[in-house]
Amino acid sequence: AVFAKWLAQKDKNIYFAVHAGYLPSNGEALTEVLAHPDMVHNAKYQKLYTCMQQVYSKGSFLHLPHYPNAGETQRSLEYGSKNILRQAHRQYLAEVQAGAEPQAVLDRLVEESYQKLLTYK
Structure with missing residues (x-):
């Protein structure tokens, strides 16, 4: 629980996410990374954030309907x-x-x- 709380802090979350290629779990961190994908030095991860930036700005999120299959x-x-x-x-x-x-x-x-x-x- 202590580690999760530490990792969820904005600055720690950004650092971990941009170095590991994950999307930040902290809302403020995610907003910052998507607004500035150039902060990421790894080219593959930068592409991920640039793509996600486009998805968030232009895409629609749909949930699966609740049915057995x-x-x-x-x-x-x-x-x-x-x-x-x-x-x-x-x-x-x-x-x-x-x-x-x-x-x-x-x-x-x-x-x-x-x-x-x-x-x-």
Whole structure:
């Protein structure tokens, strides 16, 4: 309990989160990190916070409905979306390795993946 209380303090929470690649659990810390993702030195973590900044500013959060199979629905959605994105990643690597122009391949695969995600059941 002492450690959790210490870790939940804004400054400690920011330090831990930006060094470990986690989202801060303290609301003020999260707001600060999302407002200033450049405070993060690790490029991968900086991308995470930049992405989350966009999600928080432009996205909508939906909760699963409360029904008996809600967990299975969530697992299916996660599995399906990961497979769609994994397939697009593999296709991107293969096409670029074969000589295709990277940005054109990326643009096409992003749109194709987006359409697949929209229609996934």
